[in-house]
Amino acid sequence: MPVAAPSGDRFTVRIQAEDFDTAAEIAALSAGRVDIGAVVTFSGLCRADDAGDSAPDGSRLVALTLEHYPGMAEEEIRRLVDEARTRWPLLGATVIHRHGRIVPGENIVLVVTASPHRGAAFEAAAFLMDWLKTRAPFWKLEERAEARNWVAAKEADDAAAERWTAGTP
């Protein structure tokens, strides 16, 4: 569970079907404050050639459908945000993950981190993305002209998450 936030701290996790507005999320985190020196955002988008190498029929992606575990997804991401807060001096963080059907070019996930310093903002954002990939309970179903397949987890994602490990979250 999140530690009670010192006043001025802004930490948000949302799981939603709707798209998000990156600019509004940056503004929500940083508006009216003068202690933030660095804001990093990561937007993950659906690519037309997502996992294209492994498409059995080589056809282009029509859409992804993201299934999630509603009771757990938000809780697990909150735990990752709490872990990030123990590691870096964050003044705010926002994670939004969409579910449902998403077509190429659309947003899937947003991570925003704010800190006095750039290193912390960069590292916390990369950490959140790496861990979110391997721990947040979401599953991508690919829809192509001739097939639908569940996307296989990537070993590269496990490796990316492992690089933060000494104490895992």
Add this chain to the structure above:
Amino acid sequence: MPVAAPSGDRFTVRIQAEDFDTAAEIAALSAGRVDIGAVVTFSGLCRADDAGDSAPDGSRLVALTLEHYPGMAEEEIRRLVDEARTRWPLLGATVIHRHGRIVPGENIVLVVTASPHRGAAFEAAAFLMDWLKTRAPFWKLEERAEARNWVAAKEADDAAAERWTAGTP
């Protein structure tokens, strides 16, 4: 000089007094394309306590004035972007650096990177910021209640830039 961009590549460097619109810059980079999987933005803001530790009179920052070398600043940042393009598979990048008087809470610098994959987008953005700090010809003059001082370069910034070195840009 930038290599002629393959069609669809979007690389922009701007030095300007005006503020920038992060959302518009993300949109300019990613609108209408389905090959981008990851967009990372870094916004550097002016903090009220910027370099506060070293303020001779401990007073809060009133403003920063950024002086730059107009003929060189854009060229040097373009060289850094070109270097980033040789290192990571970027589909676009935008760097905007402001000059002139900037008060706490305002934007100073924006870096946006777009790539098929998140690792490349994160690393290229961090690389551009680290190198920009130590190589782009900008100088910060602090204005405080009782003093004005040129900000001293930080060894930590040199160290951050050095971590990318094997071949320096």
Add this chain to the structure above:
Amino acid sequence: MKILYFAWVRERIGREAEEVEAPDEVRTVAELAAFLAARGEGYAEAFKEPKVVRAAIDRRHARPDAAIAGAREIAFFPPMTGG
């Protein structure tokens, strides 16, 4: 206890959730998976590579040797592919 299934585990079993009373000798996540695998063809298919299927106990990731005593909700699913 309540058991939930997601993604291809859900598709193979053909249901999202069910109430299950496991016998007392089923004490861990791995033992529960083996118990479920014996319930029919879809189950057997879902759990045929038991190391691939992940689990959560009461909405927290759990290892195969985690004890299930006292759990209210246990979920089985493939490796996550969000983000």
Add this chain to the structure above:
Amino acid sequence: MKILYFAWVRERIGREAEEVEAPDEVRTVAELAAFLAARGEGYAEAFKEPKVVRAAIDRRHARPDAAIAGAREIAFFPPMTGG
């Protein structure tokens, strides 16, 4: 050639730019800095710690031992603090 000064180098010297004809024996950035340092009090103050002052030749960073022959524009400035 044209010489430019920025930030506190500019302030100490009291000017932004000037045309300078350096004698032939001034061949490197470091030699040019030493030559300029001898032009007066402000110059001496600007270059009193020569290792701190950075230089660019024709808008590219240049080391102290870089040759200045053929340069059109040479700039001197403190370590950069942008970003």
